[in-house]
Amino acid sequence: MITTRRMLLDTAGALLERQGYHATGVNQILSVSGLQRGSLYHHFPGGKEELAVAAILDRARRSERFIERHLGAVGDPADAVQALVEALADRVAHDADGASPPFAAVTLEAGPGLERLRDACRHAYTGIRACFEAKLVASAHEPARAASLAAVITAAIDGAFVLCRVDGDASPLRQVAKELAVLLRRPPPGGATAARAAPVGTDV
Amino acid sequence: MITTRRMLLDTAGALLERQGYHATGVNQILSVSGLQRGSLYHHFPGGKEELAVAAILDRARRSERFIERHLGAVGDPADAVQALVEALADRVAHDADGASPPFAAVTLEAGPGLERLRDACRHAYTGIRACFEAKLVASAHEPARAASLAAVITAAIDGAFVLCRVDGDASPLRQVAKELAVLLRRPPPGGATAARAAPVGTDV
DNA sequence: TTGCGCCTGGACCGAACGGTCCATATGCTT
DNA sequence: AAGCATATGGACCGTTCGGTCCAGGCGCAA
Numbered sequence: 001m002i003t004t005r006r007m008l009l010d011t012a013g014a015l016l017e018r019q020g021y022h023a024t025g026v027n028q029i030l031s032v033s034g035l036q037r038g039s040l041y042h043h044f045p046g047g048k049e050e051l052a053v054a055a056i057l058d059r060a061r062r063s064e065r066f067i068e069r070h071l072g073a074v075g076d077p078a079d080a081v082q083a084l085v086e087a088l089a090d091r092v093a094h095d096a097d098g099a100s101p102p103f104a105a106v107t108l109e110a111g112p113g114l115e116r117l118r119d120a121c122r123h124a125y126t127g128i129r130a131c132f133e134a135k136l137v138a139s140a141h142e143p144a145r146a147a148s149l150a151a152v153i154t155a156a157i158d159g160a161f162v163l164c165r166v167d168g169d170a171s172p173l174r175q176v177a178k179e180l181a182v183l184l185r186r187p188p189p190g191g192a193t194a195a196r197a198a199p200v201g202t203d204v
Numbered sequence: 205m206i207t208t209r210r211m212l213l214d215t216a217g218a219l220l221e222r223q224g225y226h227a228t229g230v231n232q233i234l235s236v237s238g239l240q241r242g243s244l245y246h247h248f249p250g251g252k253e254e255l256a257v258a259a260i261l262d263r264a265r266r267s268e269r270f271i272e273r274h275l276g277a278v279g280d281p282a283d284a285v286q287a288l289v290e291a292l293a294d295r296v297a298h299d300a301d302g303a304s305p306p307f308a309a310v311t312l313e314a315g316p317g318l319e320r321l322r323d324a325c326r327h328a329y330t331g332i333r334a335c336f337e338a339k340l341v342a343s344a345h346e347p348a349r350a351a352s353l354a355a356v357i358t359a360a361i362d363g364a365f366v367l368c369r370v371d372g373d374a375s376p377l378r379q380v381a382k383e384l385a386v387l388l389r390r391p392p393p394g395g396a397t398a399a400r401a402a403p404v405g406t407d408v
Numbered sequence: 409t410t411g412c413g414c415c416t417g418g419a420c421c422g423a424a425c426g427g428t429c430c431a432t433a434t435g436c437t438t
Numbered sequence: 439a440a441g442c443a444t445a446t447g448g449a450c451c452g453t454t455c456g457g458t459c460c461a462g463g464c465g466c467a468a
Contacts, residue, residue: 004415022226023313026456037457038416047457104366105312108304109224122370129367148379152360155367155380159359162308163333166326175352176359183387208445230426241427242446251427 005043007033013055018097020105021052021117052106053120059102060124067131077139078184081132081153085177088157092170099170101161129154136184153180209247211237217259222301224309225256225321256310257324263306264328271335281343282388285336285357289381292361296374303374305365333358340388349392357384 011033015024026048030037044051070087074080092099107121129150136146156176163172215237219228230252234241248255274291278284296303307328314322333354340350360380367376 018312019315020224020226020309020313022224023315025454027454036417038418038459041457042415100312101363101366104308104363105224107366107370108222108309108312109227111223111227118370125367125370148383151364151367151376151379152383155363155376156356156360158363158366159305159308159361160355162305162311162362163329163355163359166311166322166329172355172359175355179352179356179387182390182392183383229424231424240447242429242448245427246445 004035004039007035008040008043008051009055009058012051013059016052016055016106017059017100017102018105021109021114049114049117053116056103056106056117056120056124060120060127063102063124064127064131067128071131071135075139077135077141078181080135081184082177082181085157085160085173085180088161089164089170089173089177092161092164092173096168099161099164101158104158104162125154149184152183156180208239208243211239212244212247212255213259213262216255217263220256220259220310221263221304221306222309225313225318253318253321257320260307260310260321260324260328264324264331267306267328268331268335271332275335275339279343281339281345282385284339285388286381286385289361289364289377289384292365293368293374293377293381296365296368296377300372303365303368305362308362308366329358346392353388356387360384 008029012024012029015029015032026037026040029051030040040051041047044054067084070084071077071080074083103121103124106117107125110118110121129147132150132153133143133146136149137143141149156179157173160172160176164170212233216228216233219233219236230241230244233255234244244255245251248258271288274288275281275284278287307325310321311325311329314325333351336354336357337347337350340353341347345353360383361377364376364380368374
């Protein structure tokens with residue numbers, strides 16, 4: 001049955017995102033999903049870690065599609081990133097418990113003995129950075145600078161999720177949305193490109 | 205004995221930073237520190253959570269002092285933040301396993317039932333943001349913008365630590381150092397304030 | 409209908425978890 | 439030297455952990 005596997009991936013993914021790997025027990029995954037141990041170990045013979053890896057990779061794919069869709073909808077990269085992060089903030093505002101960076105907790109917990117999980121997280125972060133990088137390169141940024149900006153965007157969003165969690169409030173994400181837009185509108189320090197700075201600004 | 209308490213705080217703090225709360229067992233804290241259960245529960249009758257809270261608060265104080273020292277040593281806030289983040293990158297480069305945001309993992313894991321821990325994390329993040337905010341306000345930034353920039357700085361550093369972990373490399377922090385400096389040198393979007401570089405006094 | 413896959417329910421397991429308890433040091437006060 | 443609070447070593451406890459196992463349920467092909 002496909003729906004059982006899907007249920008496991010979604011449940012495990014949501015719990016991993018919110019709580020991390022060690023705080024998420026197999027029993028919790030089962031009780032939340034309403035399934036039984038036999039099903040889990042049938043679909044994921046490798047147990048908890050195999051399920052976690054599959055759930056992370058699944059959510060990584062979804063995250064990339066989400067980002068690509070948003071970045072593709074707006075031409076200017078500064079506006080596009082701002083809109084994307086505002087959308088994440090809206091999501092946090094509706095569902096306060098959803099204030100979680102998708103992979104940070106699991107990444108930080110994946111120590112020795114969980115190499116597969118670590119690889120999955122690396123894959124996720126690499127893909128996400130690549131989405132931003134592609135958008136920036138397509139908007140005439142130099143490749144090295146695009147990579148640098150993509151890392152900052154990814155890092156700031158992740159960190160903002162953490163701040164949203166401690167604040168119980170979406171404003172850190174909104175602050176990051178605004179400031180990333182400021183950063184992205186600035187011509188590179190080398191000054192090669194003429195100021196496309198534009199009078200756009202002034203939205204709060 | 206004070207050294208026993210100190211040993212527990214340092215050991216627990218380091219493990220919590222690297223692995224998070226649930227991945228860090230009481231047995232691990234004891235074996236790494238070379239102490240015994242009796243000592244731990246004597247100094248921290250509240251057990252694992254009380255020790256974790258104390259360790260987090262302890263490290264929060266140290267983090268604030270570290271940040272204040274670095275920000276106080278350089279007048280211009282952009283240069284100061286850049287130097288601070290470069291210093292963190294150097295630390296990561298030497299000690300690859302030290303690539304951990306100090307409080308992110310624990311923050312994300314602190315769900316229902318660990319409210320004290322969550323409060324400690326909130327306190328830590330609030331204090332760290334306040335350090336940056338104070339520096340920016342002292343450098344003639346408007347308060348609202350200073351708060352926004354402080355949140356972005358804090359978030360970007362945290363996220364960069366996560367990226368350093370997955371990359372096994374300090375370059376995300378170096379990229380963030382560079383880009384934060386770019387952002388901080390940029391006048392606010394409204395264009396009103398021309399942030400004249402601060403009086404070089406080592407305030408804070 | 410019978411047989412034969414895949415899938416699920418759920419009892420069961422050893423190990424590890426956090427926590428309790430107390431006998432015994434240790435060192436300070438008198 | 440005696441007495442006492444503080445601190446430590448370590449056995450022990452109940453619970454929960456992730457994981458195994460297998461008896462049946464189900465759907466489909468002959």
